[in-house]
Amino acid sequence: MDTIKNYVETLFLEFPNTKEVRRAKQEILTIMEDHYLALLDEGKSEHEAIGQVISEFGSVDELREELEFASREREPEDGIEEDEMYQYLTERKKDAKGLSLGISGCLLAVGTLVGLGISGAEMMGFLLFFILIAISVGVIIYNGMQFSKNNVVLNDRYIPVDLNKEAQKLKQGYQKSFQVSLVFGICLCVLSVSPIFFFQMFTYAEYGIPVMFFFLAIGVFLIIYGSINYSSFDKFIKEKYFIADEDALGPNAMQEKYGDAARTKHLLERVYWPIVVMIYFSWSFLTHSWGFSWIIFVMAGIFYSVLEAIFVKK
Numbered sequence: 001m002d003t004i005k006n007y008v009e010t011l012f013l014e015f016p017n018t019k020e021v022r023r024a025k026q027e028i029l030t031i032m033e034d035h036y037l038a039l040l041d042e043g044k045s046e047h048e049a050i051g052q053v054i055s056e057f058g059s060v061d062e063l064r065e066e067l068e069f070a071s072r073e074r075e076p077e078d079g080i081e082e083d084e085m086y087q088y089l090t091e092r093k094k095d096a097k098g099l100s101l102g103i104s105g106c107l108l109a110v111g112t113l114v115g116l117g118i119s120g121a122e123m124m125g126f127l128l129f130f131i132l133i134a135i136s137v138g139v140i141i142y143n144g145m146q147f148s149k150n151n152v153v154l155n156d157r158y159i160p161v162d163l164n165k166e167a168q169k170l171k172q173g174y175q176k177s178f179q180v181s182l183v184f185g186i187c188l189c190v191l192s193v194s195p196i197f198f199f200q201m202f203t204y205a206e207y208g209i210p211v212m213f214f215f216l217a218i219g220v221f222l223i224i225y226g227s228i229n230y231s232s233f234d235k236f237i238k239e240k241y242f243i244a245d246e247d248a249l250g251p252n253a254m255q256e257k258y259g260d261a262a263r264t265k266h267l268l269e270r271v272y273w274p275i276v277v278m279i280y281f282s283w284s285f286l287t288h289s290w291g292f293s294w295i296i297f298v299m300a301g302i303f304y305s306v307l308e309a310i311f312v313k314k
Helices: 002-011 019-041 046-055 060-073 082-119 122-154 161-191 194-200 205-236 251-287 295-311
Strands: none
Touching: 002 019, 002 046, 019 046, 082 122, 082 161, 082 205, 161 205, 194 205, 251 295
C-alpha cells in the first residue's frame, strides 16, 4: 500500500499544490487502493497487484491534460483576453520609455549645468537646468500616472492558463533584449568616469564631468527601460489574478493569496497601523521619551511581518 502512495506522490510532484490537484490526487489514490484490494481478493500476490494497478493507471501526460482541462472548465468568465494583454504590454512599453527618458533627462540637466558652468555661462546653465528638470519631472509624473491607469483596467481579473503560457513565451523571447540592455547599461554606468581620466591627460579633467553624466543618462535609460519591460510579463505569469498594486490587493487576489484568512488580513491592514500610531503618540506623550520611542515602528514592522506570514495561505 505504501508503494502505491509513494507512486502517486511522485506523479504529482510536477503539479502545483492547488485544491484541484489535491482533490485529484486523493481521488486517484482511493481508486488505486480499492483496485489493489480487489486484486488481492481475487488471489493476486501483493507484487502482482501493485504492478497491475500501476500499469493500468495511465501516463503522466494524460493526467496533465485532464487536470489542465478541468482547470479550464472552472475558469471565471471575466478572464483577461489575449488582445487586452498585448494592449497592456504595448502601453506599458510606452510608459517605460517615457519614465526612463524622464529620469535620464534629470541626469542630463545636471550635466548641462556643470558643463555650462565650466564654460563660464552659469546663468544659461541654470536656465537650461530648470527647463530640463521641469520637463523631465513632468514626463515622470505623467507616465507614472499612466502606469496606474493601465493597471487599474485589468486589476483583480483572472489570468487564464493559455494567457499565462503566452506571457511566458513572450518573456522568454524578450530575455535576450533585456540582457543586452542590462549589460550595456551597466557598462556605460561603470565607464562613465573614464571621460574624466581622458580629459585629465590634457589637464582639463573638469570637462569630463558633463560627459560622465551623458554616459550615466544613457546607461540608466537602458537599465530602467529594459527592466520595466521584462518585469511586465510577470504580471501575467506569477499570479492567478492580475495585481495592480501589491499593497492593495483586490478581493479575488486577496482570497487566492490568503484563503480563508482573507477577511482577517483585510481587517488587519485597516486597523493595525492606526493602532500602532496611537500607541506611539500615547507612549511618547506619557513618558516624554521621544528620543527612542520611534523604536515602536521598527518592532511593529517586524511583528506585522510575523502576523502576515501566519495568514498567508500555504
